[in-house]
Amino acid sequence: xxxxxxxxxxxxxxxxxxxxxxxxxxxxxxxxxxxxxxxxxxxxxxxxxxxxxxxxxxxxxxxxxxxxxxxxxxxxxxxxxxxxxxxxxxxxxxxxxxxxxxxxxxxxxxxxxx
Amino acid sequence: xxxxxxxxxxxxxxxxxxxxxxxxxxxxxxxxxxxxxxxxxxxxxxxxxxxxxxxxxxxxxxxxxxxxxxxxxxxxxxxxxxxxxxxxxxxxxxxxxxxxxxxxxxxxxxxxxxxxx
Numbered sequence: 573x574x575x576x577x578x579x580x581x582x583x584x585x586x587x588x589x590x591x592x593x594x595x596x597x598x599x600x601x602x603x604x605x606x607x608x609x610x611x612x613x614x615x616x617x618x619x620x621x622x623x624x625x626x627x628x629x630x631x632x633x634x635x636x637x638x639x640x641x642x643x644x645x646x647x648x649x650x651x652x653x654x655x656x657x658x659x660x661x662x663x664x665x666x667x668x669x670x671x672x673x674x675x676x677x678x679x680x681x682x683x684x685x686x
Numbered sequence: 687x688x689x690x691x692x693x694x695x696x697x698x699x700x701x702x703x704x705x706x707x708x709x710x711x712x713x714x715x716x717x718x719x720x721x722x723x724x725x726x727x728x729x730x731x732x733x734x735x736x737x738x739x740x741x742x743x744x745x746x747x748x749x750x751x752x753x754x755x756x757x758x759x760x761x762x763x764x765x766x767x768x769x770x771x772x773x774x775x776x777x778x779x780x781x782x783x784x785x786x787x788x789x790x791x792x793x794x795x796x797x798x799x800x801x802x803x
Contacts, residue, residue: 603791605791614777614793615777615796617793620790622789628789631792660729673719673736674733674736675723675779680729
């Protein structure tokens with residue numbers, strides 16, 4: 573039982589390059605999220621999904637795209653990376669049993685765009 | 687739009703003392719949850735406590751308790767008998783459990799807590 577796994581853990585990109593971050597969860601959760609964490613800014617929501625095949629924009633969606641083709645995977649894409657996208661990215665998935673709920677997070681991906 | 691505000695970038699407390707971290711939120715929804723998460727230097731996110739908006743009773747988890755003021759849209763975290771292991775970044779979070787932004791989970795800016803021995 574791995575929980576939430578993010579791939580890769582570290583990456584350095586050149587400006588203009590593209591990449592995809594993979595988030596995989598083995599807990600059968602419906603809800604999944606992508607955040608970025610920057611000093612003094614807290615965790616800012618990029619995109620989220622409330623079920624397989626669904627996606628919705630968060631607070632800072634520009635420059636990112638997402639897909640949720642399979643329930644267990646939530647992909648975050650950067651089509652043309654910019655230095656402003658240098659950040660630590662966190663994925664989360666969330667339980668929901670009709671009463672209680674809790675979000676579980678991956679270990680984070682440190683992305684540097686040069 | 688839902689927003690979460692933590693107005694204290696940094697707080698400090700002496701070991702064994704009590705500290706309160708502040709959080710306010712803005713929403714027009716009636717169905718929601720509030721959380722406090724802890725992030726130690728390892729970057730792992732750990733759930734500290736959860737509050738359902740429909741419950742009037744404040745949630746407690748051992749040394750951690752909240753003061754949930756629904757009308758004021760305030761959700762503070764009290765840590766009693768502070769321990770060195772409590773040192774971390776603390777995030778307040780809001781989950782929309784209904785309405786057009788159903789499932790949206792928003793975090794505040796975080797408060798860095800330092801515990802002095």
